[in-house]
Amino acid sequence: MKDTHLPCFRIKPDFYDALAHHLAADFEFWASLVGADGLCRLQLVASPPENTSSGLPGIPFKKLLLPPAEPLWSWDGKTFQSPDPQPRRAVFGVALCDLQALWYLDQVFAEDPLYQERRQHLLIVGGPCQPADQCRCHPDESPLAGDLFQTHDHIWSLSNRGHAVLKELAKWLGATVDRPLPKPLQVPKPRADIREPLFRASTGSAIWQQSSQSCLACGVCSAVCPTCYCYDMIDHTDLDGKSTRQRVWDNCFFSTHAKVAGGHDFRPDRAARLRFRFEHKKFGFGPLRGRPSCVGCGRCLKACPVDIDLDQIAEQLNAGEA
Amino acid sequence: MIPKLLKIGVVHFAGCSGCQLMLLNCEAELAILAQRVDCVDASMITSATCEETPFDLLLVEGSITSPSEQQHLQKLRLRCRHLVAVGACALTGGINRFDAPTRETACTHVYGPVADQIETFSPQPVANFVAVDACIPGCPPEHSDFLDFFGALSCGVWPTQRDAPVCMECRTRELRCLLEEDHLPCLGPITIGGCAARCPALGIPCEGCRGEVSEANRDELCHLMAKTHLSKSELKRRIQRFTGGENV
Amino acid sequence: MLDQLQPHSAVLQAVAPLTADDRLFLFLSAEPISATPGQFVEISIPGVGGFPVSPCDLVKGKQIYSCIRKAGRVTSALFELEVGASIGLRGPFGNGFDLSQCVNRDVLLLAGGLGIAPLRALLAALLKTEQHRQLILLFGAKTFSALLFRDELVKLAKAHKLKLLLSVDDDEGLSHVTTDHPCRVGLVTSLLDELTLQCKMTTAVVSGPPALYRGALEQLATLGLPPERIFATLERRMRCGIGECCHCVTGGVYLCQEGPVFSLEKIRTLEGALE
Numbered sequence: 108m109k110d111t112h113l114p115c116f117r118i119k120p121d122f123y124d125a126l127a128h129h130l131a132a133d134f135e136f137w138a139s140l141v142g143a144d145g146l147c148r149l150q151l152v153a154s155p156p157e158n159t160s161s162g163l164p165g166i167p168f169k170k171l172l173l174p175p176a177e178p179l180w181s182w183d184g185k186t187f188q189s190p191d192p193q194p195r196r197a198v199f200g201v202a203l204c205d206l207q208a209l210w211y212l213d214q215v216f217a218e219d220p221l222y223q224e225r226r227q228h229l230l231i232v233g234g235p236c237q238p239a240d241q242c243r244c245h246p247d248e249s250p251l252a253g254d255l256f257q258t259h260d261h262i263w264s265l266s267n268r269g270h271a272v273l274k275e276l277a278k279w280l281g282a283t284v285d286r287p288l289p290k291p292l293q294v295p296k297p298r299a300d301i302r303e304p305l306f307r308a309s310t311g312s313a314i315w316q317q318s319s320q321s322c323l324a325c326g327v328c329s330a331v332c333p334t335c336y337c338y339d340m341i342d343h344t345d346l347d348g349k350s351t352r353q354r355v356w357d358n359c360f361f362s363t364h365a366k367v368a369g370g371h372d373f374r375p376d377r378a379a380r381l382r383f384r385f386e387h388k389k390f391g392f393g394p395l396r397g398r399p400s401c402v403g404c405g406r407c408l409k410a411c412p413v414d415i416d417l418d419q420i421a422e423q424l425n426a427g428e429a
Numbered sequence: 430m431i432p433k434l435l436k437i438g439v440v441h442f443a444g445c446s447g448c449q450l451m452l453l454n455c456e457a458e459l460a461i462l463a464q465r466v467d468c469v470d471a472s473m474i475t476s477a478t479c480e481e482t483p484f485d486l487l488l489v490e491g492s493i494t495s496p497s498e499q500q501h502l503q504k505l506r507l508r509c510r511h512l513v514a515v516g517a518c519a520l521t522g523g524i525n526r527f528d529a530p531t532r533e534t535a536c537t538h539v540y541g542p543v544a545d546q547i548e549t550f551s552p553q554p555v556a557n558f559v560a561v562d563a564c565i566p567g568c569p570p571e572h573s574d575f576l577d578f579f580g581a582l583s584c585g586v587w588p589t590q591r592d593a594p595v596c597m598e599c600r601t602r603e604l605r606c607l608l609e610e611d612h613l614p615c616l617g618p619i620t621i622g623g624c625a626a627r628c629p630a631l632g633i634p635c636e637g638c639r640g641e642v643s644e645a646n647r648d649e650l651c652h653l654m655a656k657t658h659l660s661k662s663e664l665k666r667r668i669q670r671f672t673g674g675e676n677v
Numbered sequence: 678m679l680d681q682l683q684p685h686s687a688v689l690q691a692v693a694p695l696t697a698d699d700r701l702f703l704f705l706s707a708e709p710i711s712a713t714p715g716q717f718v719e720i721s722i723p724g725v726g727g728f729p730v731s732p733c734d735l736v737k738g739k740q741i742y743s744c745i746r747k748a749g750r751v752t753s754a755l756f757e758l759e760v761g762a763s764i765g766l767r768g769p770f771g772n773g774f775d776l777s778q779c780v781n782r783d784v785l786l787l788a789g790g791l792g793i794a795p796l797r798a799l800l801a802a803l804l805k806t807e808q809h810r811q812l813i814l815l816f817g818a819k820t821f822s823a824l825l826f827r828d829e830l831v832k833l834a835k836a837h838k839l840k841l842l843l844s845v846d847d848d849e850g851l852s853h854v855t856t857d858h859p860c861r862v863g864l865v866t867s868l869l870d871e872l873t874l875q876c877k878m879t880t881a882v883v884s885g886p887p888a889l890y891r892g893a894l895e896q897l898a899t900l901g902l903p904p905e906r907i908f909a910t911l912e913r914r915m916r917c918g919i920g921e922c923c924h925c926v927t928g929g930v931y932l933c934q935e936g937p938v939f940s941l942e943k944i945r946t947l948e949g950a951l952e
Contacts, residue, residue: 144605166603175601180683182723187683187765215921218681310948321649323618324642326597337923340916341589342724344580346461350724356601357922362592362643364924367914368728368749371887373927373952386929393920393931410600412609412618412653584724586754 111249113256113288114264116273117281122262123157125279129272130155134197134230137171139164155199155232157259162237163404167205167333168198169212172225175330175356179221179340182350190221195228199257202236203288204244204404206251206265208333211400213252215336215393230254230268238291241405243298243418246290248402256288263288298403299418301425303390309424310382318420319377321413326358328384328415331406335387339363359384385417434464435485435582439471439515440505442491442498443525443552447569448516449473449490455572462579484509486582488565492518492525492552499558506559513578514555517568517638517671524568524670525552563587568638568671571624591623594642595635599626607634614657614667619645637671681919684721684765687741689758695744695825699791700756701733704741704766712736712769713776714798715910715938718743719918721765722758726751729770729915729933731795735802741766744794744825770918771937774799776806778880778906783811785874785902787893789865789885790818793825795910796884804838813872817844817865821851824860831858842868866893869900876901882938883909891951894941904941911937911950 127136138152139162149164149171178190201209209231216222233256238244254269255262262280264270273280309315329335339357344350357364360380365373374380386392388401401417408416439449453473455462466486469479487509493499506512517523532551536544555561565574574588581588595617599606607613607629615634617626621642628635647668654664691703704720712718712732718741721727728751734742747756758764774795784803788796793816803809818824824843834841841858845851848862861868865885881897883890890909897907913925913932920931928947930936944950 145610146603146605148603166601170601182765185763186686187723189683218919219921220681220683307948321646321652323594323596323646323649323653324644325594325618327600330597330600336921338917339922339924340727342584342726343577344584344724346458346465346576346579346583348583350580350584352721352723352727354922356597357924358593358597359923365914367912368752371912373913373949379949383926387923387926390929392923392926392929393934396929410606410609412606413649581724584722584754585757586725586750589726589750 111287112285114270114283115286116262116264116283118260118262119279119281122276122279123155123257125276126272127154129275130197130230134195136199137168137196138199149198152199155197162239163202163205163406165331165406165410167208167331167404167406168201168231169208169333169336171196171198171229172212172216172222173336173338173354173356176353177221177355179352179354181352184348193225193228195230197230197232199232200234201231201253202404203233203246203251203291204236204242204402205333206231206233206253206256207244207248207402208404210250210252211334211395211402212336214395230272232257233263233265233288234258235289236291238294239405239409240295241408242291242294243296243403243405243408244291244294245297245403246294258289298399298401299421299425300399301389301421303397305424306386306389312424314420314423315378315382316376318415319381322360322377322381322415323412324358324360324362324377324380325412326356326361327410327412328360328407329358330356331410332388333402333404333406334400337364359387381415385420388417389421435466436469436482437466437471437486437488438469438479438484438509439474439488439490440502441472442489442502442519442555443494444491444516444518444523446473446490448519448565448567449488451569451572452488452575455575458576465579465583481508486511486513488513488515489519489555490515492522493555493558494525494552495549497548502555502558511562512555512559513563513565514561515565516570517566517640518552519555520564520566520640521672522552522554527666527670566621566639567624568636571627574623591621592643593622594618595620595622595624595626595629595639598622598624599629602626602630604629607632608653612656612658614654614659614664616650616668619647619650619668637668639671641672682767682917684719684727684767687764687766689755689760689762689764690740691760696822698747699823699825700745700747702743702745702755704743704764706739706741706766709738710736710741710766710769712741713773714802715773715795716769716771717915717918717937718766718768718770719915720745720751720755721767722751722754723763723765725754727765727767728752729918731798731910733794733797735798735805736769744791744797746791768918770915770933772935774802774882774908774910774938776802778908779803780808782809782906783813783875783879784809785872785879785881785897786812786814786816787865787881787883787885787889787897788814788816789889790823791825792883792885792889792910794884796882797826799882800833800839804833810878811840812838813840813842815842815844815865815868817846817868819846820849821845821856821860827858834858842871844868865889866896869896874900874902877903880906881908883907887912887952894944894951898941904945907941908938909941909944911939911944913937 231253608615613634616637617635733744833839843860920934925932
């Protein structure tokens with residue numbers, strides 16, 4: 108978003124009440140809250156919070172677009188049926204890194220009917236964040252997605268949908284001027300990037316084996332990652348005879364990830380799986396190749412029980428230490 | 430796809446009968462389940478017994494602890510088309526097997542001077558004696574395990590064998606990590622999920638009752654659990670509790 | 678293209694045994710479907726699961742022929758289904774073979790085991806248009822009975838539509854078979870010795886398990902075939918078919934979309950493609 112100026116309005120007192128009132132008829136409200144156990148979760152709230160800088164939720168808001176277990180279709184013995192329509196949700200206080208992640212998922216799932224339906228039902232309101240120790244974001248990196256971006260005294264329009272909402276609330280808006288989004292005050296350390304040829308040349312490096320030795324294959328890294336989207340599909344049948352296929356979050360360290368019927372495993376050990384995850388996060392897959400999918404939110408670093416750090420691997424490769 | 434009425438039985442060996450109870454506790458589904466299966470022999474479910482008739486499906490709970498149980502199991506195997514091991518005791522020996530290192534002392538303590546006349550052996554998994562067609566894990570299994578099982582059966586298959594750990598489910602439920610945050614000896618990383626992290630959700634570290642994932646990294650988990658207050662031997666026993674393995 | 682995630686209804690219309698573990702299935706889709714040779718579809722058995730498979734013949738209207746091996750939970754369930762059973766069908770997915778590469782060239786097909794299935798569809802497409810020069814099929818399997826579709830291939834050879842060379846890994850029982858066509862004992866790639874290829878004018882397509890294409894592709898290049906005209910269909914865990922679920926990704930590429938058919942030239946750039 109470097110130097111990208113976006114339409115920004117000064118807001119008048121009671122703007123947030125008016126916004127809440129305007130959205131309440133159509134939307135559930137979701138925001139990040141810190142629970143009694145100290146964990147920050149994105150959850151259903153009664154009204155949109157004015158102060159949204161509660162930190163990053165442990166599980167990013169991809170859970171609203173790609174739920175951990177989501178029905179793809181059901182079968183009653185005769186026909187395939189689509190899942191029920193999704194509620195409309197307005198999500199508040201989404202940090203810049205997660206808005207970048209949203210843009211990324213939007214590209215991957217551009218043709219996915221279920222994602223797109225959920226996406227159309229989401230109104231996303233960004234907000235300022237407080238960088239934590241493990242943050243490695245690139246707040247200037249574009250592009251990002253979302254509809255609005257709010258601070259205590261200003262609101263930005265990021266999309267046509269956001270623009271339409273503000274149009275309805277013109278009474279509570281002051282002067283408009285195009286200006287960049289506010290950036291986090293201090294980001295401890297930027298994400299470490301690496302050039303692809305260097306990565307390619309490291310196929311035989313011991314670093315993959317060494318760095319993956321401690322991996323528990325617990326799956327947490329992909330669960331907390333805002334741009335990890337790999338999924339498996341599992342069928343269930345209830346006793347009434349109705350079958351449902353669910354897509355469920357998968358993880359590239361799981362033993363079944365690259366194994367085909369008959370038993371051949373195309374990524375048979377943790378070293379190959381770590382290299383696969385590294386490749387996805389640093390270079391992306393398919394049409395998005397060449398752009399890191401990692402937005403530097405630092406969640407995997409915080410959540411990994413054995414502290415596997417993709418940036419540290421990148422730094423070691425860059426320094427020629429591996 | 431719905432097959433004919435299946436004749437099923439539930440047989441109980443050394444264990445607490447909790448697995449059978451869990452099946453009975455699927456109260457909302459029992460009526461419809463009763464239309465799918467004919468339960469011809471199950472100590473907690475029917476007073477009927479069937480000494481000779483064949484079973485389409487026999488659910489076996491509990492571990493095998495004596496030559497007479499072994500013979501009984503082997504006879505039952507000849508009478509059933511499919512045999513399903515249900516619960517940790519049947520699958521690995523379960524917590525019964527925890528007696529292994531101190532067996533003789535324990536026998537003497539319980540039976541006194543006649544201990545050596547009691548014909549028992551260290552609790553064994555069902556699969557050590559007979560062919561097992563399918564498994565339902567857990568101590569006890571979840572309702573969803575039984576419902577998925579009978580649902581899959583109605584499609585002519587056993588349920589999908591999962592290999593994703595409890596940790597994954599724990600995180601997707603956004604629970605506090607007991608291992609990381611509270612230094613509790615949680616076995617979530619190496620235990621097969623399917624329980625929706627039932628214990629961690631209650632603040633209780635995973636005991637590993639659903640068995641180990643196929644590529645469990647025990648060494649690293651032991652290393653991590655060094656931060657807990659447990660000694661090395663306690664950690665080892667903890668990992669062995671439900672897996673029954675000596676090779677920790 | 679049918680719906681991306683939700684299958685269309687289809688019916689299992691006919692089944693014919695090929696070997697102990699392989700059967701030829703005919704599915705009748707509720708909707709017309711067009712799949713080119715080398716593309717794949719997903720067969721779903723509701724409540725059980727789905728698996729990818731390449732049609733083994735030209736897809737005509739609503740009819741799809743597939744040769745399927747009983748290899749896992751879902752294919753085993755398929756083998757239990759009765760004719761008339763309802764199933765689901767998604768696809769087609771992937772790129773398929775580029776038929777234009779065969780025009781005015783010699784075409785060398787190299788199949789191992791079940792790898793004959795997509796090549797049989799390709800063969801049908803080639804014989805339909807007749808724009809190729811010589812057509813050669815090297816086909817190897819573990820045993821004689823695993824040489825799927827052998828009778829019809831031999832018939833094509835006798836009609837001079839095809840030069841056919843057969844091999845088996847295991848000669849057990851071979852001597853008892855009264856065979857109307859020679860069959861060598863050895864690896865299918867050893868049949869290359871019997872050929873004199875006009876390498877610059879030849880397009881090769883390899884289909885079979887990783888153990889086959891791992892060696893065969895470079896062997897063909899060594900013979901002098903240009904790497905941009907040596908093709909292989911790669912096996913991977915295909916799940917979604919639409920470039921999302923990540924299981925099939927190899928060298929950063931979604932095999933289910935950009936593949937599964939690649940030239941050796943491309944394969945050399947895909948890390949781990951031959952593993």
